[in-house]
Amino acid sequence: xxxxxxxRRTAAAASLKLDDFESAARAVLPQxxxxxxxxxAEDEATLxxxxxxxxxxxxxxxxxxxxxxxxxxxxxxxxxxxMPVHLAPTAIQRMAHPEGEAAAYRAASAAGIAYSLSTLxxxxxxxxxxAATGVRWFQLYMHPERAVTTAFVGRAVDAGFAAIVLxxxxxxTGRRERDIRNAFSLPEGLSYANLESRRPGASxxxxxxxxxxxxxxxxxALGWEDLEWLVARTPLPVIVKGIVRGxxxxRAVDAGxxxxxxxxxxxxxxxxxIASLDALxxxxxxxxxxxPVLLDGGVRRGTDVLKALCLGASGVLIGRPYLYALAVxxxxxxxxxxxxxxxxxxxxxxxLGARSLSELxxxxxxxx
Ligand code: FNR
Numbered sequence: 001x002x003x004x005x006x007x008r009r010t011a012a013a014a015s016l017k018l019d020d021f022e023s024a025a026r027a028v029l030p031q032x033x034x035x036x037x038x039x040x041a042e043d044e045a046t047l048x049x050x051x052x053x054x055x056x057x058x059x060x061x062x063x064x065x066x067x068x069x070x071x072x073x074x075x076x077x078x079x080x081x082x083m084p085v086h087l088a089p090t091a092i093q094r095m096a097h098p099e100g101e102a103a104a105y106r107a108a109s110a111a112g113i114a115y116s117l118s119t120l121x122x123x124x125x126x127x128x129x130x131a132a133t134g135v136r137w138f139q140l141y142m143h144p145e146r147a148v149t150t151a152f153v154g155r156a157v158d159a160g161f162a163a164i165v166l167x168x169x170x171x172x173t174g175r176r177e178r179d180i181r182n183a184f185s186l187p188e189g190l191s192y193a194n195l196e197s198r199r200p201g202a203s204x205x206x207x208x209x210x211x212x213x214x215x216x217x218x219x220x221a222l223g224w225e226d227l228e229w230l231v232a233r234t235p236l237p238v239i240v241k242g243i244v245r246g247x248x249x250x251r252a253v254d255a256g257x258x259x260x261x262x263x264x265x266x267x268x269x270x271x272x273x274i275a276s277l278d279a280l281x282x283x284x285x286x287x288x289x290x291x292p293v294l295l296d297g298g299v300r301r302g303t304d305v306l307k308a309l310c311l312g313a314s315g316v317l318i319g320r321p322y323l324y325a326l327a328v329x330x331x332x333x334x335x336x337x338x339x340x341x342x343x344x345x346x347x348x349x350x351x352l353g354a355r356s357l358s359e360l361x362x363x364x365x366x367x368x
Contacts, residue, residue, distance in 0.1 A: 015328075017344075018300045018321040021337055025096070025324035032182040033095050036210070037323050040267035041174035046275070047267030050298030053275035057307045057365050062353030070349035071356040072342065076292045076314055077163060077237055077259065079135050082112030083342050084315035084357060085305060087322055087334075088266075088296050089139030089165060089241075091120035091214075094190050096327040102131035104326050107334030109134025111342075116165055116317065119152065120214065124193040129159035137239070139165040141218045142226055152194065153234050164234055165261065166227065169242030171220040173211035174269040185209035192217070224255055231256030239294075242269075244279035246286030253290055260287065262295045266319050277308060284312030302344025306352065309360040 015021050026034050040047030072083040087108045094100030101123045108115035109132035117128050119141040129136065138156035143149045153164060178184075185208070186192075195217060206212035219226070231238050237258035242265060243249050249260055262280050264273040276297035284293050292314035299305060299316045308316050318341075325337035354360055 015325075015337070015340070018318075018337060018341060021321055021324035021328060021333070025327040029096070029327050030187075032179075032184050033187070035178035035182055036095070036176075036184050037090075037320055039176050039178035040271070041176055041269055042271035044267060044271070046264050046271050046273045049273075049275040050264070050267055050277070051300070053277035054298060054301075054304045054307055057277075057367050059303075059306075059352055060364055060366055061351060062364070065353030065355065067350045067353050067355045070346050070354060072345055072349070074315060074357050076294075079114070079162065081114065081135070081315070083345060084309060084313075085299075085338070085341060085345075086114040086137075086294070086315060086317050087116060088317035088319040089116035089118035089137075089167070090319050090323055091118045092122045092186065092190055092192070093118075093323065093326060094122035095187055096323045097330050097333075099330055100326075101128045103331040104322060104334055105134070105136065106132045106331045107322075107338060108132075110331075110335055111338040113338070114162075117161070119194060120192050120217070122190050122193055125152075125155045125159050125161075127193065129161070136161050137163040137165050139167055139241070140230075141167055141170065141214075142222055142230070143217055144219045146229070149230070150233065153230070153236075155194075157234070157236060161236065163237045163239055163259070164230070165239045165241050166230060167241045167265075168222065168227075169263065169265050169269050170214075170218055171222060172218070173206055173214045174265070174271070175207055176211070176268060179210055180207045183208060186213065224251060227252065227255045227257070241296075243283055244274050244276070246282040249283040249286045249293075253287055257291060259292045259294065261317065262293060262313070263317075264297055266297055277311070280308065280311045280313060302341060302346075302348045305341070305345050306348055306354075306360060307365060309357055310362055310365045312362070 074084045101121050105115040114135040116137045116139050118139050138161040206215045239259035240252045240257040241261035243260050294315050295308045295313045296317035325333040
């Protein structure tokens with residue numbers, strides 16, 4: 001691919017924090033694409049709430065802890081990662097940059113973290129697998145027809161994906177009013193590369209063309225038996241994404257989930273849903289260390305990552321910030337953004353008095 005135009009490269013280089021990538025991306029993306037990425041459901045209360053929840057915590061830091069060279073390394077599912085941050089699955093990344101998912105995956109791979117590929121990607125499972133060698137997880141929306149789901153899982157196994165991330169908080173697409181207002185649909189020239197009928201007809205309901213497409217490819221009647229069915233049919237660990245309650249967490253683990261993601265889909269599904277960070281302690285308590293618990297939603301700072309880990313998360317996923325970094329700088333943009341976040345985590349660990357992630361505990365936090 002040709003190099004990014006100079007204004008994009010400059011925008012990426014001038015970013016001092018993750019939020020700077022958002023303003024830089026806004027300047028280069030069409031308004032409707034920016035709104036699709038940035039927006040949430042209805043009043044966007046959950047979208048804001050995810051951020052507000054982080055701000056309610058303060059650190060009770062330790063001093064004289066000799067934490068000048070903190071170790072950010074962590075292990076999940078037997079894989080070693082260089083930091084506890086991974087890339088969340090998000091749809092149609094070629095909306096943000098021509099190289100789309102391949103560029104983002106290359107950045108994750110170079111940074112030593114995992115990349116989650118959405119079912120609704122704009123490059124195929126096989127194309128993305130060929131782009132890099134780092135750890136890749138496949139995010140699954142279960143299709144109304146089980147044969148289609150079985151085919152997805154088989155392709156992910158064959159293409160060397162290390163886990164299936166089953167998203168369970170989208171029986172139907174949430175009401176995203178920015179998209180309705182913009183009559184947002186798949187931009188010309190892009191398609192759902194994994195789906196057989198790449199532009200499914202508007203057979204399903206939904207308030208805008210994009211939601212109709214998504215709804216045609218997800219199963220609104222998904223139940224616990226479907227999770228058991230999936231676990232029984234895949235050799236890969238199944239991570240359930242979209243849990244916000246302890247009882248659901250326990251049920252998912254009983255059904256065979258090997259990991260959980262506490263998530264409200266970045267505030268894009270049920271509005272007024274509990275903030276991810278506020279849901280975390282209940283889920284961690286219910287699971288009792290049986291499986292790793294990850295969190296996503298509103299993670300924008302190294303201190304946010306540390307707060308989630310203090311409350312028992314094994315790691316976090318980030319969504320929007322890497323789409324903005326992808327828009328402004330492709331692979332280099334995402335790499336730069338990840339290095340910024342890594343530096344923030346390392347410095348904050350030093351100031352907090354934590355030498356490794358295992359030293360992070362609730363005792364280091366207070367909430368008001
Ligand atoms: C998403 N998310 C998402 N999740 C999923 O399981 N499959 C998907 O295809 C998508 N698509 C998607 C598109 C866009 C544009 C966004 C912003 C998000 C949700 C995503 O995985 C994650 O839960 C949130 O993005 C996390 O919140 P932050 O980091 O964006 O605040």
